[in-house]
Amino acid sequence: MFESQDTEDPTCVIKMLDEFRQCNPTVNRPNFIDMAVVPTILQFDDCVVSHDSKKRKHTDSNVSVDTAEDSNISVLASPWETRRMKAELAEAKALNASLEERIKKLHSVRMELELVFDNEKTSFLKQRERDREIIRMLEGQIATLRKREVESRDEFSQYRQSTESSKCKLEKKILRLQEEYTHLDDRFKQVELTHKKCAAGVRRISELEGELKLSNEEVASLKDHIKLLEEKVVDVSNLKYQLELVEHCCTQAQQKIKELKLEQDKGEETRELLEKQHHNLMRLPDLEREVASLRDENRNLRDAVRNKLVLEEEVVDLRSRQAGFELREQKLAQLDASQGHLESMLEHWRQLARDHCLGVPPEKAMAGPEFLRMRIETLQQKELQLTADLGDLGIRLKTAQQAKSKVEMELDKATKQIERLQVTNDDQSKLIKRLQKRLLLVSRERDSYRSQLDMYEKELTVTSSSALLNSQQQQQRSRVEALEKTVDGYRDLVMKLEADLEKAVKGSGGIQFSERIYKLEEERNTLQQEKEQLMKRRDELEVELEYRALKGDFNPMKSKVLHIRMNPAATVEAQREDKLTHLQQECNRLQERVRVLEGGQMQDVTQEVNLRLAASSTQEVQELQEQVKSYETKLQRLKEAFKTTSQEYREVCYMLLGYKIDRIKSSLYRLSSMYAESQDDYLLFKLADGNPELLETPYSATLEQFINLHLKHQHSIPVFLSAITIDLFGHQTE
């Protein structure tokens, strides 16, 4: 019932909702693609384009929601639309009323149905109760049946087991019986076979019995014969025995014979031996003699051996000497050869000497080496002189060469100058030519002027009207003068130009200028090349810069990169570092824990770990410990140094002043003199208010005299102490 209601009623509502949504699609958009669909965009555009400024109050984010309202408002403007809307509204209201009626009806129907349902429900409930009871009963029955079933199953299984066991036994029996049967069968077959054999055998037995009888008769006859034979056999055996006895005797006798023969042989051997011995004895004196002679011989031989050894040694010695001699011989040969060589050399030398001493008488020349040496010396001296001369000459040559180079340079300079001069000369000659041309021009001009002048003069002479002539003449004269002046001016100009030319030649400044210009041009060229290179480089760099800018780099001259300090990347990094340190700490702790656990401790592990970490992990503690150690060692060293220096100081004081000063307590000093007679002789001083005071001791009691004099009277402790020292020294040296 409800379902039917649901299907009818809500569909209308859903339809309405759908319609509403279709009117306003922006309310519910399922996905991204739908959102990007054109209508929304158009709407957005519309609202931007057509709406007047008051609609711009809506922000972009709620534009989509507001569009529906906006459209409504815009719709209201047209009356047709309003009418249509009203009609729709009325329709909707009518629909609404009818639907409400329907809903009421349906409500009543529902109520009735509910009542029916209730009745049915109660009846169903009762039935359910009954069914439940039945089910319970049935369940009880089922339980009992199950129990029975279980029991019967148990029994069944027992029976089955027993039957199986009996079956097994019976099977075994069957097997056994089958075996027996086979066995018996075999036997039966055998028996049958034997039975067949038996029949044949009976026949044979009867035959054999016949034979047996015959043979028995034969046996009897044979027995008689045997008896006879046996008697004979006894005789023969007796004979045999006798024969054996005889044979035994015979063998014994033969053995004896053999022994005797052996003895005889032995006897013969001994006799031979005796004979030999006898012969030997006969030879003994000869042998003794022989021995003596042999001994002599032996002795001789020993001597000979000794001699031989001596001789061998000698031989060895001689051989070595021979070797030496041979060597010497070789050397000798070599020496001979060298001597020959040397002699030939000497001859050569002599020849040389002779050759060199041609001017000297031959006796002197033969007197030889000294003379030769002298000659050589003279030659060497000559050579020295010559080398010196050579050096001089070389130096002179060098100087000459230098001079020559100088001269050449000068020559070069001169030639250059000449060239320069020629150039200038050329220039000047050109200039001169130009000037000459000019001069020529000027002179022609002058000539023309002159001719003019002449013409004027002629005219003057022709027209000899005096007054006119005079005036004309005067005019012309003035003209001539003027022209002459101009000519003079030209001359001056020429002169000036010539002077300039000369000046230019003398200064030769043009060359300097040209050189300078050349240099400057070169410089300019190099600079231009450099500039081109730099331009190229600049272009390259610009290209690179652009490329790098594309790749994300930037020109630090043109821009600066900024970012917020706590940007997400940085925070993530910081978090990560925190985590890392945390984990490292954790790791350390766990490592320590593992160590503790490995050490076998099971209780208070965490506490132990914490303690250990606190003790060990902090680096600061270790550092401080190290520092403390270093300070301690420093202190130790200082102490040692102090000890040694203080010891030295004390010893020096003792030796210089004669008193050992010990500090017994604070501000209490004990002085014991170097020359004290016993160790108990000491003085005590107490430092009170910066002044030492003498305290009474057993020893000080003996020094009343000094105390009175030096302390009480003179008030000087050093003097007192010195006096005591002198006194004690005096006592000791006495």
Place this chain on the structure above:
Amino acid sequence: MASTKHQTDGTITLKGSSDLVKEYLDYGINSILYQRGIYPEETFVQAEHFGITVFMSTDEKIKSFLKSVLDQIQGWLLQKKLQKISLVISNSVTKEVLERWDFKVQYEGDANGSAVENGRIIGKKDLTVIQKEIRSVLRQISGSVSFLPLLDCLCAFDVLVYTIPDCEVPQEWDETQPAFIANAQELSFRTFSTSLHRMETHVSYKVE
């Protein structure tokens, strides 16, 4: 917002233009963060801007960070001190830069179609056209996820701002080095112009 600064049809003020640029950057950066999976998807909500749906982060830290950055950027835009904005995506463990989104700004106020009215610079470009252009760029950005390499590691992002050299460094800001991607591939998106500002959008990413 931009529309409030919009005085008459077809004109736009410098402030309005910078607002538009700022909004574009906001939506662009948010949608990049969403599309590239820098932060989990559930921290983003849908919102509609310029006629298309943009995923905006709800993470308070990101929101406040972007707000402070974008406000500063707007300030610099108005002073014409800004040159470029880079959204740098880097591996948070190795700090290797994996992607860089460049938003280049060009000031074109004086040249085409702008005029000075009552002492204020005003551009002559229709707002709808500008929004259409921005929309197409944003679409391109969200479409770029299909060919950009997968970022399969934990990543973090940073926003670098390229300014002129004599720009003062505000508090909380620092000078830094530019992010440089070795072996990078660059891709340019559409540009849009408000007739006062011209925005070029590029992405450089590390080639695998």
